[in-house]
């Protein structure tokens with residue numbers, strides 16, 4: 259077990275390393291304006307001086323090495339344009355909990371609503387609940403997210419009597435962003451769970467369970483749902499990423515002081531070090547999703563043995 | 572010993588609705604199953620063996636329905652109907668079937684590799700059956716699980732009940748499936764080709780186990796198979812099925828040594844054991860009839876080279892040969908011409924006379 263986990267973690271670090279290196283190298287190809295507060299007003303000598311100070315004149319491998327060296331010390335560099343000469347970590351620190359809270363709530367809500375919806379659709383396959391659910395899923399997947407995000411904001415804020423500014427201390431203020439962010443995943447979870455449950459319910463072992471007298475909700479949950487949930491786990495990483503992507507738009511829409519909104523801001527302002535820092539965080543979330551998916555799979559399915567050759571899947 | 576009927580099927584007709592077309596899968600089937608016997612149902616693939624038996628536990632596919640007929644079950648001895656028959660053909664709701672499934676009638680499926688839940692331990696799957704039907708809990712339940720596993724011949728049961736199905740071989744899994752079935756304490760056990768997916772030595776072991784359990788637990792067994800070798804091994808009585816109906820029913824020796832229906836002849840002639848060395852093995856020509864269409868006369872007539880004219884016009888009734896043996900063929904009518912069975916069948920008869 260331990261060996262499997264450490265191997266898996268090592269691989270995730272490698273993934274992160276590759277993502278970060280590529281981002282870093284790409285950022286260096288941007289115009290150097292991105293490293294100065296008011297580039298236009300600076301003299302040539304000041305610019306050269308700045309470049310030397312930031313180490314931008316060194317060869318790429320050296321720069322990359324320095325970046326990782328600082329990263330290990332927990333230093334992501336200074337923000338230069340978004341805020342002048344403030345450490346990136348200092349800017350990010352208060353925003354991380356906001357985004358994490360939003361993301362976790364959105365995923366939980368998606369699970370709480372999506373799984374029962376999928377179960378209901380499988381249970382009443384071909385009947386009204388199934389049709390309604392399918393209509394919902396098709397709607398969510400066909401209509402661009404921005405459209406229903408805006409729609410929800412427009413009518414939702416009015417309905418809930420919210421002000422235009424986001425107030426993190428008022429719990430009602432969280433309702434709309436969390437709900438908007440979870441919609442995509444609700445559809446996703448419901449769609450896959452329905453499919454896997456319908457698959458499972460035609461299996462022989464379900465027949466045998468029925469023959470021995472298991473019925474109704476026991477059959478539905480102890481056998482069909484339980485077994486359909488295992489393949490669902492594969493899709494967990496994708497939903498983590500969905501949430502991250504959703505947060506980028508939702509946070510700026512509701513002016514939530516989180517990282518998604520921030521990413522849009524810093525890209526607009528061409529603050530290269532800030533972009534690097536945020537990409538690193540988002541990539542980490544994605545990789546954590548992947549690892550979590552794999553580990554859950556191992557825990558839930560006894561046929562997958564921990565990394566040993568015996569597993570037949 | 573007087574035979575007590577435990578299950579009585581009367582003029583059963585089962586149909587399937589396939590995209591608006593109606594398939595007549597079970598045609599006017601009647602049969603009595605006696606308490607404590609083992610009845611084999613034989614016939615080629617698609618003749619309706621599984622469909623017939625699924626009716627007894629309410630497991631018909633959703634597009635299937637009982638059009639007419641009765642399935643009387645006499646085994647219930649609870650307060651609801653002591654000694655009285657209940658008509659299973661009238662059951663509609665899942666709740667009705669819960670009285671029957673498991674504790675009255677249980678079934679073993681063909682493929683042991685897929686019959687067990689891959690994510691649950693063997694022990695918990697047996698425990699689930701015991702909890703449903705025997706009201707045991709805690710340590711007693713655990714003991715009962717281990718005892719059941721030992722009853723089906725699994726060694727080291729204490730350890731093995733914590734294992735998952737993928738840690739068991741095919742034969743072992745079928746033993747587990749049998750353990751689940753007997754844990755329900757059923758009165759009738761339907762075995763739908765329980766050994767088809769297993770190799771020959773394992774087959775013999777499983778058949779041996781079923782025979783042993785039958786006498787130990789006083790089970791009534793309905794055995795579905797197309798392997799006549801298996802029939803000879805396990806059955807007291809044989810019912811031969813063709814195109815959704817029974818064509819011959821009799822005690823095992825009667826059907827094997829004195830078969831009367833041309834289809835039974837054909838079926839026996841294709842047994843490898845009866846083939847003559849150097850001669851090509853007999854195989855039945857043609858295909859079974861299309862069950863979407865109405866069948867005129869004797870369903871087997873079109874494939875029977877020696878069919879009589881009347882076979883194509885009118886469906887024969889059952890003719891009694893002995894009190895326990897009957898066949899549905901015009902050959903048994905007084906007016907019928909004498910038609911000799913094929914050579915193989917005559918050989919068996921001679922063999923029997925010489926020996927007997």
Ligand SMILES: Nc1ncnc2c1ncn2[C@@H]1O[C@H](COP(=O)(O)OP(=O)(O)OP(=O)(O)O)[C@@H](O)[C@H]1O
Nearest residue numbers: 587589594596615616617618619620621622623632
């Ligand atoms: N759900 C269904 N819908 C339509 N037709 C069906 C359905 N289930 C079974 N049938 C038909 O009913 C007939 C009898 O099938 P059944 O499964 O009972 O055959 P069988 O005798 O058990 O064959 P085998 O030896 O292959 O198991 C077949 O012609 C089959 O095509």
Ligand SMILES: [Mg+2]
Nearest residue numbers: 620621622763
């Ligand atoms: Mg079958």
